Amino acid sequence: MRHFAARTVRSLASLVPDGHFHGDSAHSVSNAASLADADDASVCFMRSHDAALVSNPVGLLIAPADFVMETLPPELAPHAILCHPYPEAAWALMLEALFTEEAAAEPGISPHAFIARDAVIGAGVSAAPGVFVASAAKIGEHTQLGPGVSIGRGAVIGARCLLYAGVCIYPGVRTGDCCIIHSGTVIGSDGFGFTSDGKGVVKVPQIGGVRIGDTVEIGANCAIDRGSIGDTIIEAGVKLDNLVHVAHNVHIGAGTMVAAQAGFAGSTRVGKMVQAGGQAGFSGHLTIGDGARIGGQAGVTGSVPAGSEVAGFPARSRREFMRMIAWLARAARKDKSSRDE
Secondary structure (H helix, E strand, C coil): CEEECCEEHHHHHCCCCCCEEEECCCCEECEECCCCCCCCCEEEECCCCCHHHCCCCCCEEEEECCCCHHHCCHHHCCCEEEEECCHHHHHHHHHHHHEEECCCCCCEECCCCEECCCCEECCCCEECCCCEECCCCEECCCCEECCCCEECCCCEECCCCEECCCCEECCCEEECCCCEECCCCEEEECCCCEEECCCCEEECCCCCCEEECCCCEECCCCEEECCCCCCEEECCCCEECCCCEECCCCEECCCCEECCCCEECCCCEECCCCEECCCCEECCCCEECCCCEECCCCEECCCECCCCEEECCCCEEHHHHHHHHHHHHHHHHHHHHHHHC
């Protein structure tokens, strides 16, 4: 649970580079809210330039860089305003300072945790009741292991990571520093590797691992499979929503964001800074270029060029998909009118 701590506008604005500040720097704010619910102690942000969105005089308004203050009526003017090229990112930085996390665990190993004798535990690690750390595993300093976390033989967890209750890390998994893994996620389970010998199904041993970079955040109930040969790789800064599946030998590039219920079949390579919408599905052995945008529920059956935007099933350029949907809507209306005559 998060609790707020009152801060002056000056102290918050100093955390954010590249912004232009105006107003009462000594004003105190103590909460964050949407524009509709804000009061004079609130920090708010707006993505657009529409002054009509502001209905109350807020404590600190974070607005786009070219927002014109004079578009606000005097009675709705905020106590202070920060104009920034990325207002939501500036707001996020301030939230980190304004709010504190109550749930930070005290360093120490619960007597109800099991830690193998040859496991390497860094300074300041906390392990809650029910934690299991297997032989030869390594846990970096100041990492927090929630109740029931399981760390497999030889797995390596970086420093200052947070693993919530019930996370399961198989052998052969390595994470970077400052990672967050939410409850119920399994990392390093066998990939879906099977073949046929002409008589039946034969399981192909999955002998690879999983490598995860720094500052990765993985939502609840995700499944990330170990590589068949070689590793499944998730680069630094990747953010996965809940219920995402990453199959064996997938490679996800730095800074990519994936919404809930998306799935990646084996050996697909996803570039850097890609955005994938909810329930998007990716066939195996594809290449998704840097900066591509994949619409929700898209069925991606072919490789996607860098910087492109696709949607639909099978996935195609978003513009083509929207034209197709518009044509279908017109055809349906035309058919209905002809039947009504």
